[in-house]
Amino acid sequence: MSRLPRTFYERRSPDAARDLIGKVLVTESSAGRTSGRIVETEAYCGGSDPASHAYRGLTARNAVMFGPSGFLYVYLSYGVHACCNVVTSPEHEVGAVLLRALEPLEGIELMTARRGGRPGRDLCNGPGKLCQALGIGLEANGTDLEGDAIWIEDDGHAPQLLGIGSRVGITAGTDLPLRYFVLNSPYVSPGKPAGPALVSMVKQPES
DNA sequence: GCTAGGATGCTCT
DNA sequence: GAGCATCCTAGCC
Numbered sequence A: 001m002s003r004l005p006r007t008f009y010e011r012r013s014p015d016a017a018r019d020l021i022g023k024v025l026v027t028e029s030s031a032g033r034t035s036g037r038i039v040e041t042e043a044y045c046g047g048s049d050p051a052s053h054a055y056r057g058l059t060a061r062n063a064v065m066f067g068p069s070g071f072l073y074v075y076l077s078y079g080v081h082a083c084c085n086v087v088t089s090p091e092h093e094v095g096a097v098l099l100r101a102l103e104p105l106e107g108i109e110l111m112t113a114r115r116g117g118r119p120g121r122d123l124c125n126g127p128g129k130l131c132q133a134l135g136i137g138l139e140a141n142g143t144d145l146e147g148d149a150i151w152i153e154d155d156g157h158a159p160q161l162l163g164i165g166s167r168v169g170i171t172a173g174t175d176l177p178l179r180y181f182v183l184n185s186p187y188v189s190p191g192k193p194a195g196p197a198l199v200s201m202v203k204q205p206e207s
Numbered sequence B: 001g002c003t004a005g006g007a008t009g010c011t012c013t
Numbered sequence C: 001g002a003g004c005a006t007c008c009t010a011g012c013c
Helices: A013-020 A108-114 A127-134
Strands: A024-029 A032-044 A072-077 A081-087 A096-106 A150-154 A161-165 A179-182 A200-203
Touching: A013 A032, A013 A096, A013 A179, A024 A096, A024 A127, A032 A108, A032 A127, A072 A127, A081 A127, A096 A108, A096 A127, A096 A179, A108 A127
Parallel strands: none
Antiparallel strands: A024 A032, A024 A150, A032 A096, A032 A179, A072 A081, A081 A096, A161 A179, A161 A200
16 A cells, blocks of 8 residues: 555646546545545646636636646535545646545445435545545645645556546536546446547456 | 436636 | 536436
8 A cells, every 4th residue: 555656646637537546545634534446537638628627727716726736626516515636737737637436445434424324335426425425625625645634545456447438517628538437336426428428448457 | 217407606707 | 697527306207
């Protein structure tokens, strides 16, 4: 079990989004430790991607995306739900990876309580849900993933079948295959892709 | 089981 | 003032 170093995040968002599948997101607070395996991500490519918050340039909300890689960008969606991104980009570029779904691993009781008693796969199968389950709120915006509150670990696990398709819940850039997910995982979010659901699938070597 | 629609408040034009 | 990288519930099959 090793934490991902900042160099892991210092590359193009689609590459980082693909390689984050199978990694473990961990949060630790006074309430306890919770963690889950990442089973779904989406890449947002800054200035070249009309669906990205960074597309229209630097604002007070998206300032973290324009900062160094390996930090958390958390924003409020639809005025109700927090959504959690990891800032990933080579130097002088802007990009982020949206974490959409997790397979719960540790602290399931705490997650269930945070989610109002909802059991099983409904704990983390959506961007708003996983933030709620792991206790990630707007105050986590700008958190350093090399700190001791929130980080991502590599436990050597890699999914055997990786799906690549269109992103979910957006109205621009819908034709870009920038959504990565574990095929056949019951923990992937139920949202309907804006474009083709499955563009391609990749077999990973067993690890 | 599936689908449609309302809630909700911040952000940007 | 409109639009949103969503979630939940009621209603229907």
